[in-house]
Amino acid sequence: MAKYPFETIEPKWQKFWADHKTFKAVEDPGFAQDKRRYVLDMFPYPSAQGLHVGHPEGYTATDIYCRFLRMKGFNVLHPMGFDAFGLPAENYAIKTGTHPAITTAANINHFRTQIKSLGFSYDWDREVDTSQEDYYKWTQWIFLKLFEKGLAYEAESPINFCPSCKTGLANEEVKDGLCERCGTKVTRKRIRQWILKITAYAERLLEDLDGLDWPEPVKLMQRNWIGRSEGANVIFKIDGYPDTLEIYTTRPDTLFGATYMVLSPEHPLVGKITTAGQQDAVKAYVDSAAKKSDLERTDLAKEKTGVFSGAYAVNPVNNKKIPIWIADYVLISYGTGAIMAVPAHDERDWDFAKVYKLPIIQVVSPTKPGSSEDVSREPAECTVADGFSVNSGSFDGLPTDEAKAKVTAWIEEQGIGKKAINYKLRDWIFSRQRYWGEPIPLVHCEKCGIVAVPEKDLPLKLPEVTSYAPTGTGESPLALISDWVNTSCPKCGGKAKRETNTMPQWAGSCWYYLRYLDPHNDKAFAAKDKVEYWAPVDLYVGGVEHAVLHLLYSRFWHKVLYDLGLVNTKEPFQRLVNQGMILGEDNQKMSKSRGNVINPDDIVKEFGADSMRMYEMFMGPLEVTKPWLTAGLVGVSRFLERLWSIAEKCHLAEPNGTVIEAPDASHADLTRLLHKTIKKVGQDTDTLNFNTAISQMMIYSNELAKLAEVPRSLWEPLVQMIAPYAPHLGEELWERLGHKESISKTQWPVYDEKLCVESEATIVVQVNGKIRDKFTAPVGTAKAELEKTALALPGTVKWTDGLTVVKVITVQDKLVNIVAK
Ligand code: ANZ
Numbered sequence: 001m002a003k004y005p006f007e008t009i010e011p012k013w014q015k016f017w018a019d020h021k022t023f024k025a026v027e028d029p030g031f032a033q034d035k036r037r038y039v040l041d042m043f044p045y046p047s048a049q050g051l052h053v054g055h056p057e058g059y060t061a062t063d064i065y066c067r068f069l070r071m072k073g074f075n076v077l078h079p080m081g082f083d084a085f086g087l088p089a090e091n092y093a094i095k096t097g098t099h100p101a102i103t104t105a106a107n108i109n110h111f112r113t114q115i116k117s118l119g120f121s122y123d124w125d126r127e128v129d130t131s132q133e134d135y136y137k138w139t140q141w142i143f144l145k146l147f148e149k150g151l152a153y154e155a156e157s158p159i160n161f162c163p164s165c166k167t168g169l170a171n172e173e174v175k176d177g178l179c180e181r182c183g184t185k186v187t188r189k190r191i192r193q194w195i196l197k198i199t200a201y202a203e204r205l206l207e208d209l210d211g212l213d214w215p216e217p218v219k220l221m222q223r224n225w226i227g228r229s230e231g232a233n234v235i236f237k238i239d240g241y242p243d244t245l246e247i248y249t250t251r252p253d254t255l256f257g258a259t260y261m262v263l264s265p266e267h268p269l270v271g272k273i274t275t276a277g278q279q280d281a282v283k284a285y286v287d288s289a290a291k292k293s294d295l296e297r298t299d300l301a302k303e304k305t306g307v308f309s310g311a312y313a314v315n316p317v318n319n320k321k322i323p324i325w326i327a328d329y330v331l332i333s334y335g336t337g338a339i340m341a342v343p344a345h346d347e348r349d350w351d352f353a354k355v356y357k358l359p360i361i362q363v364v365s366p367t368k369p370g371s372s373e374d375v376s377r378e379p380a381e382c383t384v385a386d387g388f389s390v391n392s393g394s395f396d397g398l399p400t401d402e403a404k405a406k407v408t409a410w411i412e413e414q415g416i417g418k419k420a421i422n423y424k425l426r427d428w429i430f431s432r433q434r435y436w437g438e439p440i441p442l443v444h445c446e447k448c449g450i451v452a453v454p455e456k457d458l459p460l461k462l463p464e465v466t467s468y469a470p471t472g473t474g475e476s477p478l479a480l481i482s483d484w485v486n487t488s489c490p491k492c493g494g495k496a497k498r499e500t501n502t503m504p505q506w507a508g509s510c511w512y513y514l515r516y517l518d519p520h521n522d523k524a525f526a527a528k529d530k531v532e533y534w535a536p537v538d539l540y541v542g543g544v545e546h547a548v549l550h551l552l553y554s555r556f557w558h559k560v561l562y563d564l565g566l567v568n569t570k571e572p573f574q575r576l577v578n579q580g581m582i583l584g585e586d587n588q589k590m591s592k593s594r595g596n597v598i599n600p601d602d603i604v605k606e607f608g609a610d611s612m613r614m615y616e617m618f619m620g621p622l623e624v625t626k627p628w629l630t631a632g633l634v635g636v637s638r639f640l641e642r643l644w645s646i647a648e649k650c651h652l653a654e655p656n657g658t659v660i661e662a663p664d665a666s667h668a669d670l671t672r673l674l675h676k677t678i679k680k681v682g683q684d685t686d687t688l689n690f691n692t693a694i695s696q697m698m699i700y701s702n703e704l705a706k707l708a709e710v711p712r713s714l715w716e717p718l719v720q721m722i723a724p725y726a727p728h729l730g731e732e733l734w735e736r737l738g739h740k741e742s743i744s745k746t747q748w749p750v751y752d753e754k755l756c757v758e759s760e761a762t763i764v765v766q767v768n769g770k771i772r773d774k775f776t777a778p779v780g781t782a783k784a785e786l787e788k789t790a791l792a793l794p795g796t797v798k799w800t801d802g803l804t805v806v807k808v809i810t811v812q813d814k815l816v817n818i819v820a821k
């Protein structure tokens with residue numbers, strides 16, 4: 001048996017595919033809408049480390065699926081590109097002085113070579129690189145559309161700031177108070193920012209999740225991040241002042257239990273209502289709160305702090321005066337930046353009331369009032385759960401839900417508030433004080449204010465700089481290039497300065513899936529007919545780490561484009577699949593420091609790309625986390641060797657080997673197994689259950705391997721089925737069968753349902769409901785025949801001895817149930 005020479009076969013077919021543009025996607029109107037598929041991988045950031053084994057996992061899955069779909073008669077779009085702006089290239093430039101464009105280009109070349117060595121069926125003519133001028137021209141163009149729609153605004157406010165990356169960050173980029181990129185503790189800094197109004201889309205971003213075929217946990221993460229809550233805004237009078245205090249609460253039913261109020265330290269009323277005697281204490285407190293992050297302020301475990309303003313509000317339900325405090329556990333950025341505190345039923349308020357000895361009144365009882373419970377005294381603990389209203393005047397006895405509705409209605413009648421909805425989602429801090437990103441195409445004119453760079457002047461090119469290092473002053477390195485910064489106003493021609501902030505890493509990836517549809521268009525980001533031909537993405541595969549960053553941002557941009565009539569679907573990605581993480585052999589996350597990193601290049605070199613691909617699919621279900629096992633890889637590569645040796649029994653006796661054309665009768669069982677295999681592999685590939693499809697092909701090939709000579713009709717369909725999985729081997733075997741066209745252009749084999757059913761059925765025999773015997777019979781045996789056999793079985797005879805059979809119930813191919821008395 002000759003060894004399977006993957007070293008020569010794999011490059012041969014990779015060259016063939018490239019030369020023939022085998023996988024070029026064309027907008028052929030001959031394919032009906034439901035025969036077109038857009039299958040997308042999350043494009044990689046071209047890091048200096050090159051590909052890791054997690055990349056080919058998702059890429060192989062989509063590749064198998066695409067190759068399968070093409071053989072099933074679909075027109076398939078399957079592109080690849082590079083998310084090329086970002087911090088690592090810039091940090092490298094700071095260290096070495098090498099321009100990020102140079103490093104990025106080198107990394108992309110390396111990635112492309114690695115990806116091509118795995119034999120993926122991408123249409124490489126559609127490759128995109130987000131850092132190229134002809135790409136970011138359109139990123140800037142879309143930004144200007146947002147700007148025109150009033151969805152981009154400038155503001156100076158305290159934002160998350162990474163002291164190490166020296167740039168502002170979006171909320172989504174802060175994980176547990178640390179910078180998502182470098183792990184440094186995020187601080188707060190007041191800087192001028194460009195902000196995108198993603199909150200204007202909160203409701204739609206939430207609502208449209210329902211129609212998506214996405215993993216539930218990802219939908220849930222987005223729902224929680226958007227964080228919709230329903231309640232009421234209530235206006236309280238302030239004793240002795242004309243001003244009123246508006247609060248947001250999700251528990252209007254607890255209004256009778258509000259024993260004090262809290263303003264966030266940044267609340268505008270703080271300066272107005274603080275009494276003379278409290279001025280110093282309040283000022284000191286406000287200053288100290290400004291230094292803390294939101295996370296520190298809202299941490300439940302931290303002791304609550306605050307200071308009394310000296311002023312009182314009036315509770316509208318009973319006209320009682322209640323003190324107004326200032327405390328940093330209330331955030332200015334949520335609701336109205338002020339709350340009514342109900343210590344009996346809110347943990348934070350409870351903790352605070354205990355520290356400052358404020359009154360606590362129970363207004364919700366877990367049991368229906370009227371029972372023996374005494375609710376007149378201060379409760380022993382805080383209860384947040386729903387129950388029944390108590391100490392609440394005419395609302396007493398109502399279950400929480402009803403009380404919420406009734407109190408809200410009462411508030412509205414009194415004209416002191418109304419139903420309100422709030423979202424946790426904050427607007428997207430969009431500007432970065434860094435170099436390697438898209439320049440924001442705006443100028444600041446002394447007369448006209450902020451003016452957009454005209455479309456004809458796009459792209460606004462990223463200028464050369466001598467120093468890439470972030471200035472840390474709140475300005476990007478672009479601010480130092482005065483002949484770039486100083487410009488003239490596009491509107492009035494007067495003196496103006498360019499915006500020097502750049503866009504965040506996420507900008508380019510917000511819309512790349514649209515650029516693939518028409519990557520060389522210089523008149524539009526993509527022609528409308530091409531968008532209509534392919535969009536939306538039918539299947540999107542990538543890591544779960546993008547659940548609330550990229551996937552939320554691109555949904556937002558897509559909806560804006562939808563509102564502008566530039567795309568025809570509300571959502572960009574109809575179906576999402578997250579591939580599971582591949583761990584090291586030691587079941588630990590792969591990392592350099594653990595020394596357990598598997599390099600895909602080494603595997604391809606030693607075992608071939610087909611083995612690598614098949615192994616990653618055979619490790620387990622696509623979505624689960626699983627460890628790398630070299631033994632498993634060896635097993636899969638043996639399977640490919642076995643296929644090679646089966647081929648020798650069929651046709652590989654080159655050059656003039658005999659091909660056995662027809663099965664003979666002795667292959668009836670194998671023919672059945674073949675049809676069952678075609679059915680199962682087809683179903684499993686269609687549902688992305690690649691591991692079980694591979695198992696089935698292994699079962700079938702084991703049987704084939706037992707034959708001395710393998711007929712073509714039993715072999716060719718297996719070659720076709722293996723082709724999406726091990727495409728190089730598939731092409732080679734196909735060619736050796738005497739075919740001239742690429743196997744990817746052939747039709748997926750068809751099975752005969754009749755041959756897929758079991759030929760024999762096991763019939764269970766019951767006597768008075770208990771199983772007493774079993775037998776086998778050909779599938780489809782008549783009921784009368786089954787009864788006759790069943791009644792004669794030893795088990796039946798034994799258990800009906802001395803009884804009379806009164807009834808026999810028979811289910812064909814399954815069961816004979818005998819009732820005897
Ligand atoms: C009274 C009350 C009584 C509350 C009770 C809760 C329980 P969601 O929207 O679910 O997060 N709150 C409102 N604005 C706030 C702010 N800016 N900073 C900190 N806390 C704020 O919860 C909204 C609840 O969080 C509101 O309902 C308010 O406390 C508090 F038994 O009002 B509640």
Ligand code: ZN
Pocket residue numbers: 445446447448449451489490491492493494496
């Ligand atoms: Zn001007």
